[in-house]
Structure formats: C-alpha cells, structure tokens
Amino acid sequence: MDIEEGDERNDFELSLDVEGDLRLEPGSIIYAEGTEWGGVIDAMESSPADALVRYTGRTWTGVLADKVLEPDPGQAHLSMSGEANAVLLALVERMGLSGRFTAPASDSGVQVSHAFERYCTGYAGIRAMLAASGAKLLVRCSAGVVELSAAPLADYSDGPDSDRADVSVRRVARPYNHLVSLGGGEGAQRSVRHDYADAEGNVSQIQTLFGLAERTAVYDYSNASAEELAEKGPEKLRELQEGSSWDADLLEGWEYDIGDVVPGIDALTGEEVHAAVGGKVATITDRSCSVEYKAGGTAAEASLSGRSESSGSGASYTAGSGISIVGRTISAEVDAEDLESVREAARTAAALASNASAEAAAKVSAVKGAAPIAVSVDEAAKTATVNHQASGVAAGSYGPDADLAPGWGDTATIPPRISVDSFGHVTEAEARTLKMPSATATRSAAGLMSEADKKALDDMPSTYAPKSHTHTYAGSDTAGGAAKRAEKLETPRTITLTGAVTGTVEFDGSENVIIPTEADIGAAGFLTAHPVGSTFEWPEDPGMTYGGTWRRQPGNMGRLIWERTK
Secondary structure, rough: OOEEEEEOOOOEEEEEEOOOOOOOOOOOOOEEEOOEEEEEEEEEEEEEOOOEEEHHHHHHHHHHHHOEEOOOOOOOOOEEEHHHHHHHHHHHOOOOOOOOOOOOOOOOOOEEEEOOOOOOOHHHHHHHHHHOOOOEEEEEEOOOOOEEEEEOOHHHOOOOOOOOOOEEEEEEOOOOOOOEEOOOOHHHHHEEEEEEEOOOOOOOOEOOOOHOOOEEEEOOOOOOOOOHHHHHHHHHHHHHHHOOOEEEEOOOOOOOOOOEEEEEEEEOOOOOEEEEEEEEEEEEEOOEEEEEEEOOOOOOHHOOOOOOOOOOOOOOOOOOOOEEEEEEEEEOOHHHHHHHHHHHHHHHHHHHHHHHHHHHHHHOOOOOOOEEEEEHHHHHOOOEEEEEOOOOOOOOOOOOOOOOOOOOOEEEEEEEEEEEEOOOOOEEEEEEEOOOOOOEEOOOOOOOOOOOHHHHHHHHOOOOOOOOOOOOOOOOEEEEOOOOOOOOOOEEEEEEEEOEEEEEEEOOOOOOOOOOOOOOOHHHHHHHOOOOOEEEEOOOOOHHOOOOEEEOOOOOHHHOOEEEEO
C-alpha cells in the first residue's frame, strides 16, 4: 500500500493479489489501527499483466481536502476561535463528517482565533488555522473512527541535533517588486490595487524601481473587496520578498508530523535553513512500514491566487562566521578582525550608495503617476513635471452668491449637486434651481388661494349662527312659531289605509278630507283569530294581506313562520 499526504497529494493505492480471497468495494474504508494511515476507497481496477487488483482512494486528509469551508450567509469570511480541539469538533460537524470523524474533549493547550480564506478546503483551512497558532494537525484512526487533534509544532532546531536535512539553497537577488492585485467585479468595474517593494523589501504604494529593475506579478484574488485587497495585496508582496528558496531531503531515522520544523545545513555554502515538513509518503506491506518525508515550500514560492494557503512553509536563515542560530535565537561572537571586516564592508557599501545616488541623479529612467496625477519627464532637462489632471468640472462659482427671497412662481438657484472621489477631488458639480409653486387650489387639487377667493373670504361676515339653530316660519313673528297663512301644499299627498279597513284619498292642505273606507271582513276575521303573540306560517309577510305587524321567527329549518307583534 502506497500512501501520500500533505502539500501535494492526499491519496493512496492498495494492491492485492487477484487470486486472493479479499475483495473490497468503492466506499469501503481501510486503516492501520491507531495510526494516521488509511482512507476511503473510491475506485478499483484489475491488471492481468501483474495479477493485481488495485484500489485507489482518498486518505483521511484527502477526505478533509474534499470539503469546502463556506462563510455563513451574509458574512465575508468564516471565523472561529477557542480551544483548538473544540474548534476542530465544530468544523467536523460543519463539514458533515460527524459519522466518521471526531475530536477529543481534552484541552490541547492551543488557542486559535482565525478567519478562513473564502471557500478554502477543509484540510488547507485547518492547517492554516493551526499554523497561525504554532500548532499542527494530528490524525489517528481507531476502531474505524478518525480523531483529529491539535498539538504544538515541534521545532527540532532547539535540540542537540542541528543537522537533520541535506539542503541546497538558491538565492534570488531581485524578487518581484510590483504586485497587481485583482479583486471582485467584471471588466472595468473590477477592483484593482498596485503595491510596490523597494530595494530593501519595504512594501508601500510608492514605486521606486523602474525599467529592468521592475518585476511585476498579478495576484488574482477573485471576489475580494477593495478592503480585502488592501490587506492581502501587501501581505502577498511581503511574502515574495523572501527571495531565498531551497530543496531539502530529510534524513532517515527520525519521525515527524506535517508542519514540524527541521534544521539543515547546505554542505557547500554552510547556510543553515529551517525546513518545514510538507508531506509524508508511506509504503506499507504485510511485514513493514517505511515513511519518507518531504520538505514544504518557502514564502518565495507562494501561490498568486486567492485560495487558502497552508503549505507549512519554513523561514530561511543564514549564519556567518561567529554566528549561530538555534531555534529562533541568534547568537554572535565578534572579534577585532570581524569588526574591521564590518568597517570595510560599510565603507564599500557607502561608496556604492554614493555612486548609485550620483547615477540616479544623472538620469531619470521613468516616473509614473496614478490618476488623477499625471507625470511628464524631460530627459534633456533632467526634470519631472507633476500635474493634476482635469476633473471635468468647469471652473467657476456654483450656487447663489447672496441670500434669496423668491416670490410665488419665481425660479431661484440653490446649492449645486457635487460628486467627490476617493482622493477628495470634486469630479462633478451641477447647478440646481428651485421653482416656487404658483397653481391655484381647486376642489380636487392643493394650491394657492386666488385673488377672487381671498376677496370673497374677506367679504364673509365675521359672525355666524350656531350649527344648530331655528328660523321663523313664513308670516310668523317668532322663531319656531306657526305660520300665519298657508293656502295648500305645493305637491298633493296621498293618504292610504290598509289592513282590515282600506281606503285612499288625496290631500293638498287646502281643506279637510274624508277617507272613504271599506272593511275587509276576511282580514278583520284573520286578525281576530290571530291576536298579538300568535304565529302563522305564510310564504310572505301576513301584514301585506291582512294587516297588523309581523316579524319572521328565526330557524325553523327554512319554514316561514311569522309572529304577530301588533
């Protein structure tokens, strides 16, 4: 069985005799009890040529690498803090791995507080989180349950063995010094940021290296905001300033975890470096297990994309004569000869600096400006002219130059609308006017009072009768009194009797009238037979036919039952 896990790969291949009895299916798990070696089978193939069945799949770390840590809705990043083992258990649950993975309840002694890269893998995110707290991830499988735990990184530089790796060192004198960071947005709307490093590796937004000395790289950090670019862009460029890179072969006879720091010395140059373990390759047979270790990369080899980076990279140090580096402690013994050597080096450096200054003063190779600043260079005059580009706003005064007292219907100038960019420059100024209202009010629309309405209002009496009051009748001397004279009604009225006695007559008030009547014997007999309180079932109000006052009783299953009330 061949297994690899770490920076580059997290998978395995298990080979079994095709003639054997053991057969596995995709989805099966395999593991060495109490170790990190194991995983889940994803595929299988047979090879008649060598009579083997090969099973391939993901290691336990590969399972973590197949999960993505997403920010919570509405959040830019997923952030977690607390005791490391408790945070690991929360991440296991978040990734939906609780059925197979767990974390111990014991305190690891490691505290974490970490904002994960957006949409990083579970494995890369966990390693980056622990590395930021000086810790590493341990993986162990027992009885089919995979336990993730945190432990402090081991730095073997502090021990008596100061040479555990064979290393070769390559020094880069001119690393990238101009980084163009690309964030979120499309086309011309995409966020862009420029950061520069000077000859000493100091990072700012001021360019000092031009021409052949300028080296430019692009950092594609998709979906990042301008604020995130302002944080990650300079950070990435600082990583690129660590210009030394190296290869290391870790010596046999030692056991390490991914992330541990191992010292090594370049036999040719004497340079000492601290290599971080970046990967493990294990070969397991039915009789033995051998492990090979791989060194991780350096910051000079950092990725230029916006994904989670957790390569376990180590720093590079150089120890000269009389100087020793043990762990993170630098010690030096300096004698008179060393001091003279330093003085000579200082004099040489001063001369070189003076020559460089003279050469720089003699000629300007290039001067760049960023909008709204424009730069023009006169090679002959050895001068550079810096101009502020026009904003597009016409020169002049905007807004009223005195207090205003506009009348109705007049137009007045008010303060302008002004747009200001991130540099504090006015990029747009447009005058605005205000027209006072002049429309006259109507019954259906608000407005001003007309001159005629105002005159009518002024002509109204100053006092009015109460809302409730009486008037005298025609010809009466007192309010509410009877009229002295009335000849007849303007419109005659009809008086009709119904019920047991019926009759009709017209009355106009000019004289008394007698209503001729006719008795309805049937109606009279009906009302006599149905006194007040009696009930009668009839399809309509009986009063319409026989007289009297009736009301319909409720209910009665739809039957029309009437009760006489008068």
